[in-house]
Amino acid sequence: MQQQWLRQRLDTFLPALLRKHGIDMWVVPMREYAEDPVFTALTAPETFAARRRTIYIFFDTCAAAGSPPAASCVQRIALGGTSQGGVYEARRSTKQAAGNIGRGQQAELWGDEQWQALKAVIEERNPRVIGIDRSTVFAFSDGLTSGELQGMSAALGEKSTSKFKNAEALPLELIASRLPDEEAFFRRMQELVWSMTGTMFSSEVIKPGTTRASDLVWWWRQRVNDYGLGTWFQPSIEVQRQGATDEQLGDDPIVQPGDLLHCDVGITVARLNTDTQHNAYVLKPGETDAPAGLKRALANANALQDIVFQEIKPGRTGNEILATSRERMKSAGITGTVYSHPIGLHGHGAGPLIGLWDYQDGVAGRGDAKVIPSMWFSIELQATTPVPEWNNQPVRMAQEEDIIIDAAGQVRWALKRQDTLFLVK
Numbered sequence: 001m002q003q004q005w006l007r008q009r010l011d012t013f014l015p016a017l018l019r020k021h022g023i024d025m026w027v028v029p030m031r032e033y034a035e036d037p038v039f040t041a042l043t044a045p046e047t048f049a050a051r052r053r054t055i056y057i058f059f060d061t062c063a064a065a066g067s068p069p070a071a072s073c074v075q076r077i078a079l080g081g082t083s084q085g086g087v088y089e090a091r092r093s094t095k096q097a098a099g100n101i102g103r104g105q106q107a108e109l110w111g112d113e114q115w116q117a118l119k120a121v122i123e124e125r126n127p128r129v130i131g132i133d134r135s136t137v138f139a140f141s142d143g144l145t146s147g148e149l150q151g152m153s154a155a156l157g158e159k160s161t162s163k164f165k166n167a168e169a170l171p172l173e174l175i176a177s178r179l180p181d182e183e184a185f186f187r188r189m190q191e192l193v194w195s196m197t198g199t200m201f202s203s204e205v206i207k208p209g210t211t212r213a214s215d216l217v218w219w220w221r222q223r224v225n226d227y228g229l230g231t232w233f234q235p236s237i238e239v240q241r242q243g244a245t246d247e248q249l250g251d252d253p254i255v256q257p258g259d260l261l262h263c264d265v266g267i268t269v270a271r272l273n274t275d276t277q278h279n280a281y282v283l284k285p286g287e288t289d290a291p292a293g294l295k296r297a298l299a300n301a302n303a304l305q306d307i308v309f310q311e312i313k314p315g316r317t318g319n320e321i322l323a324t325s326r327e328r329m330k331s332a333g334i335t336g337t338v339y340s341h342p343i344g345l346h347g348h349g350a351g352p353l354i355g356l357w358d359y360q361d362g363v364a365g366r367g368d369a370k371v372i373p374s375m376w377f378s379i380e381l382q383a384t385t386p387v388p389e390w391n392n393q394p395v396r397m398a399q400e401e402d403i404i405i406d407a408a409g410q411v412r413w414a415l416k417r418q419d420t421l422f423l424v425k
Contacts, residue, residue: 036143318352
């Protein structure tokens with residue numbers, strides 16, 4: 001499955017991205033344990049690290065003639081490592097191996113020989129522009145280490161290094177781009193997250209007066225492990241209580257009837273990541289539902305979700321989306337904060353930031369990237385609402401749900417969003 005995704009990703013997205021960003025040849029060198037952030041978008045699922053040094057080369061053979069971009073136009077070469085399941089032309093050394101350990105008698109490319117092989121590939125093709133992963137803005141576009149740049153530049157010389165161009169948005173958008181088959185799998189991941197959250201926020205797990213917030217954190221970690229899943233961050237549980245400040249509740253409160261619970265959880269499967277925040281209310285004796293004020297607080301957060309959801313459109317920057325979302329939020333009388341981000345191969349994924357929790361006037365650089373079709377977002381935000389039943393105590397209703405922007409630019413929830421509190425009986 002993941003192997004098919006790799007080939008489809010490189011066939012579907014890469015040719016157009018090379019042309020869009022004016023790059024004839026993209027060179028991506030990396031060493032074992034110092035992998036470029038684009039590594040997981042370029043390699044097979046059985047590959048966990050670069051092989052000694054691996055240099056991936058992508059050359060658009062149709063660019064000079066101006067022919068339409070197509071998968072057949074792009075040569076994919078690996079200097080070092082494997083073919084990644086037949087996706088690359090893997091080149092080996094011309095030297096004989098020093099011994100036979102069952103891998104054949106031809107040595108792997110190694111050391112300066114790799115740079116010389118790269119030099120030959122470049123001189124054979126004479127690209128006009130060579131993209132390299134160097135950026136002062138995006139970590140996803142800054143995977144070329146200083147040592148690799150130094151070694152490559154020394155080997156290639158001025159003739160080739162003068163053609164270097166920061167690839168910038170090329171790796172950023174390739175990492176961000178998702179396939180329809182991945183969308184279907186991601187929906188199944190969301191269903192599992194919702195099921196796990198529903199169990200965690202139930203009497204099966206929570207015993208009011210006994211269960212601590214940390215018990216729920218480690219229940220989630222254990223369940224993730226039991227299911228054979230991964231996660232990309234430590235889950236968290238927050239408790240809000242009528243008449244109690246955060247300081248009074250402390251770092252690890254015992255859950256009590258009448259508490260509002262909030263979780264921030266995620267799972268990792270097949271290199272894909274989720275990011276979800278849900279809320280629950282612990283019923284008091286005799287209660288059958290949450291107080292109306294808490295339900296209103298959730299409705300306000302839902303209204304802010306709707307605003308951000310509607311403002312996310314291909315071609316818009318994160319800062320533009322943030323500004324218009326906040327304007328509409330204020331017009332609607334909602335007090336809140338927007339801090340949404342792309343998601344996919346990374347939890348905090350490649351693409352435009354839509355605010356940070358502590359920067360609501362825009363995020364220079366990282367907020368200036370544009371939304372593209374075929375990318376996913378986590379709509380993350382909070383709305384604060386006075387709750388009458390709690391003596392008008394302000395209550396934060398933080399939510400996070402993942403959305404999909406399909407190839408046509410249409411936006412939809414990856415599964416659904418929470419519009420009803422979980423109830424712990």
